[in-house]
Amino acid sequence: MKFSISFDDIKEASKRIHTYIHRTPILTSQAINQQINAQLYFKCENFQKVGAFKMRGASNAVLQVSEEEKKRGVATHSSGNHGQAIAAIAKQLKIPAYVVMPSNTPKIKKEAVAGYGAQIIECEPTLQNREKVLNEILKKTDAIFIHPYNDDRIITGQATAALELLNEIQNVDYIFAPVGGGGLISGTALAAHFISPSTQVVGVEPELANDAYRSLQTKILQPAVPTQTIADGLRGALGTKTFPIIQQLVKEIICVSEEEIIQAMKLIMQRIKIVVEPSAAVPLAGILKEKERFKNKKIGVILSGGNLDLSKLTQF
């Protein structure tokens, strides 16, 4: 198998970004292990800077932009964590950042991006309008576009979470990661492929956003369908760079219901006492759904982020 990303690329990314990110802890829960009858190791990217693994890829990409280009700034479209991550790394490097955000993005996410000093440009919440508005910004500012996932630098950066996990925990049978645009799972699969080829990488996605599942089944990249899945970080479709990696390295994608996602999220909050966003609970939902198959296995789980909208704590 040949990939455009090498083991050296991932190791270099890890060095490149290490002062810009947190090395996140790996937590375990006796109660969850007992419930599943397996050993789970949660890589806690909810504790990552900006509250999500996206800081890894964004840092790795922006740090590789040339000095001349940095002056022009960086731009992206994102309703969520990637936008925050681009804004945060741009702030650290003191360069301009432009983030195109759908007008229906929760206020708290807009405030977070604005808090890092990035300029927010609102667009209508459709794919077409988002790309149109982004292109206008790129034309106007000459900024460098950093795609949220369909970019080797992003995929390589996201791979560093699994790199850390597999360096710390030996003989992992499975790694579970959520599937949105595929940046995290393709990076995870590459890291496992290079470090621990016997480790199987399993993707989990919401039934309401099962484009990756359908893409693997049909062997044709499927577009996203409009969805309101609670796992808002996973609404996007795979990209032309992530799909081929996933096709080669990810044997299986499990799809989970909204209710299963909610139950997994509550289980994490109740038992590990950490805040995770719905997207981050999707892998555990997959394990719980098929727990008989994973009995006595050693399983790494990438908890992708912790940016839960606390306004949903409505009784408080």
Next chain:
Amino acid sequence: MKFSISFDDIKEASKRIHTYIHRTPILTSQAINQQINAQLYFKCENFQKVGAFKMRGASNAVLQVSEEEKKRGVATHSSGNHGQAIAAIAKQLKIPAYVVMPSNTPKIKKEAVAGYGAQIIECEPTLQNREKVLNEILKKTDAIFIHPYNDDRIITGQATAALELLNEIQNVDYIFAPVGGGGLISGTALAAHFISPSTQVVGVEPELANDAYRSLQTKILQPAVPTQTIADGLRGALGTKTFPIIQQLVKEIICVSEEEIIQAMKLIMQRIKIVVEPSAAVPLAGILKEKERFKNKKIGVILSGGNLDLSKLTQF
């Protein structure tokens, strides 16, 4: 000043319980530090066994019960974390446990106690009825009563959280702890008194349950008033053993509103990405309320527990 609890007692308790509890991490948040303009060190007892510091005192008390008495079992009354802690340590020691719980205790808390194999005895939710039912149980079973806070062994156990904090972080100006029955804050104050006498211990309690504040003001132990404060762990009144320690060692009690508690809880969840129960957020609410006074200070904060009722996540 003379106390019935010595520094050696606290150090011995720490050794006695150390295989029965977690050494909890101390976390920091750049965002919260910036907001307050101080350095805060959060001692995360939400990650403690049973999700609360109560495991420290309960372990320390039950481990000192004689072998003969252990056979008869241990009993307590508690609507919350102390009941779970007694049940959990009793389970580890394979001895019977009886927990008297008010009939209006949330189902999740009853299930947790039952999950450790303790016997739950329901009572009407009044102080009188609780004590009556407890006495009946004690008479019937001959079990050893472990009071939730008015017991030197409990206070000594709770002191070990501050012991760990002060051993790990030097030159702490203040330690903040919540005030309910006073077990945690009196233990905290004793630990600071012995280890770092220049550290000031500040208590924080809900305005709706401000018996400790009134007791300090009037120099007379005030009874609890019926309250529905969201900080349900802090509804009790000080005891005859905790009040004198607090009188001597705690200079100040800050009272906070329900809204201030909720905001502090959300801030912790949003910024530190950990789950805390309302009672645990009370100390931070106090710091935020008077933040001008704590500028540039080094402050330890005991995050007392993480047993948040997730059914309040109503939109999920």
